[in-house]
Amino acid sequence: xxxxDIKNIKVSELMIPAEKVAHVQLGNPIEHALLVLVQSxxxxxxxxxxxxxxxxxxxxxxxxxxxxxxxxxxxxxLSQRKVEEVMRTDIPSLHKDTDFLTCMKTVIxxxxxxxxxxxxxFEGILTRRAILKQVNKHMYL
Amino acid sequence: xxxxDIKNIKVSELMIPAEKVAHVQLGNPIEHALLVLVQSxxxxxxxxxxxxxxxxxxxxxxxxxxxxxxxxxxxxxLSQRKVEEVMRTDIPSLHKDTDFLTCMKTVIxxxxxxxxxxxxxFEGILTRRAILKQVNKHMYL
Ligand SMILES: Nc1ncnc2c1ncn2[C@@H]1O[C@@H]2COP(=O)(O)O[C@H]3[C@@H](O)[C@H](n4cnc5c(N)ncnc54)O[C@@H]3COP(=O)(O)O[C@H]2[C@H]1O
Ligand SMILES: Nc1ncnc2c1ncn2[C@@H]1O[C@@H]2COP(=O)(O)O[C@H]3[C@@H](O)[C@H](n4cnc5c(N)ncnc54)O[C@@H]3COP(=O)(O)O[C@H]2[C@H]1O
Numbered sequence: 001x002x003x004x005d006i007k008n009i010k011v012s013e014l015m016i017p018a019e020k021v022a023h024v025q026l027g028n029p030i031e032h033a034l035l036v037l038v039q040s041x042x043x044x045x046x047x048x049x050x051x052x053x054x055x056x057x058x059x060x061x062x063x064x065x066x067x068x069x070x071x072x073x074x075x076x077x078l079s080q081r082k083v084e085e086v087m088r089t090d091i092p093s094l095h096k097d098t099d100f101l102t103c104m105k106t107v108i109x110x111x112x113x114x115x116x117x118x119x120x121x122f123e124g125i126l127t128r129r130a131i132l133k134q135v136n137k138h139m140y141l
Numbered sequence: 142x143x144x145x146d147i148k149n150i151k152v153s154e155l156m157i158p159a160e161k162v163a164h165v166q167l168g169n170p171i172e173h174a175l176l177v178l179v180q181s182x183x184x185x186x187x188x189x190x191x192x193x194x195x196x197x198x199x200x201x202x203x204x205x206x207x208x209x210x211x212x213x214x215x216x217x218x219l220s221q222r223k224v225e226e227v228m229r230t231d232i233p234s235l236h237k238d239t240d241f242l243t244c245m246k247t248v249i250x251x252x253x254x255x256x257x258x259x260x261x262x263f264e265g266i267l268t269r270r271a272i273l274k275q276v277n278k279h280m281y282l
Contacts, residue, residue, distance in 0.1 A: 043184035060205070061179055104276065104277055111269075132248060139245070
């Protein structure tokens, strides 16, 4: 019976809005991205273009893999490379009106999905934690 | 009605067994831990003692934070520090017979929980992905 409520929850009610999402800009060196990731504590964050459109995501693994040499991590290369050379572009995007079940399926294989409008403008992120909190609320077992 | 099935699923059916879990050993330098994390691609993995008891978890953020100096990441310090100086010990542990609802509540705030027996011996990990796959299977909306 409680499933009827969960079916009607929308992305907009669950997402972390853009202003609260740590991100980096296209064109930033990966050195800046790594600082943002270490200081925020997040393993991966969105990459946005100058008009705040969603472009991809960047994470510590990809950054460190890109500078891992035969002998050591070549950290001097961090200032030379840009986020677009290293970012992932396979993170799913969702529209704000997407239904709950589609959202849940989306986060099975991704820790978060990006919320964008019809123009690709970044509106926020939908995290696994937000989905799990709702499922927990609605599961009376 | 389908909730009746989900209630009976046990940790043992959902967890990734110990032999498939990337981990590091107590006493390892964090340089080795960082290599394991970058090469496996995982953001955080368990730390085990020589008798395979679960001790904590170690992740890239904690490692990089520990070597972040005023000017740069001081990577030469990585070989000098041990995982126990940097690991987290607040990751929840679950027993193999724990019920599904408790498991789900546990991963609301943690990407994974460690499965241990009565002696603290490491048996595997219970991930958010495993929980979300089951919820998705059992939610016919
Ligand atoms: N500062 C903090 N305080 C309390 N708990 C924290 C935390 N940082 C991480 N966590 C916990 O660890 C989980 C995994 O974080 P991770 O950074 O790997 O993976 C995160 C990160 O890549 C991204 N993310 C979450 N919040 C973000 C934000 N405000 N800005 C940018 N990216 C964010 O979404 C992924 C999934 O987030 P989710 O919340 O489901 O799951 C988070 C959350 O439960
Ligand atoms: N090599 C890979 N292939 C395909 N997908 C991958 C992947 N590496 C990561 N992912 C995806 O990214 C999610 C977050 O991974 P993360 O490494 O931050 O966080 C992981 C990692 O810290 C740990 N973990 C998962 N599997 C592990 C393993 N075999 N050994 C050690 N730690 C593991 O549990 C956390 C949650 O894992 P979960 O599966 O729920 O969620 C994973 C999974 O959906």
